[in-house]
Amino acid sequence: MDAVIERRPPNWRRVGRRLLAWVLIGVPILLVVALVASPDARYLVRAGIEEARILLKRRAIAKLVADPKADPALRQRLQLVLAARAFAADSLGLLVG
Template sequence: MSRRLWIALVVLAVSLASLTCSPFYVMRAGIEEAKILSRREPIDRLIESPATKEEERRKLALVQQARTFAAEMLGLDVGQSYTTYSWVDRDTLALVLS
């Protein structure tokens, strides 16, 4: 690939990137996602924990039942989906900006 074409592609890529959301927004979203992922705990452990409130324990058990139903009755590949829970200290997880 010629040098001139390479430079044109880089300029085009940078131009297109500048039209999208702010890199600071993307960095902040990444940091917040990392916080959520770092708080993950296995649902089994939370259900067994005496520190877990009864209402939360019932909800977590329902998640396990739904997961089992999806795997056994519907034949879905559940993988590791819905095996962990992350407590978040606020009620807003995402804001959609347009």
């Protein structure tokens, strides 16, 4: 039987650098391959971009209600929304956004 040879402990700094390199190189390559190969991935990316565009253009309801240029019917509906939120928070104890 051969003698047991002890291995030296791993160099964790080198292991960490290699892992980081694989992540920084492998993840973008994997994303590009997924976008090229899968219509579902392209759909999800497009949906995410459009959702971000909507969220970046949002305005506070209170500001729209206070805006004199807003349509009176729209302002009335938004006041109803604010009243419903206040009721949900006060009477029902719900978390409102």
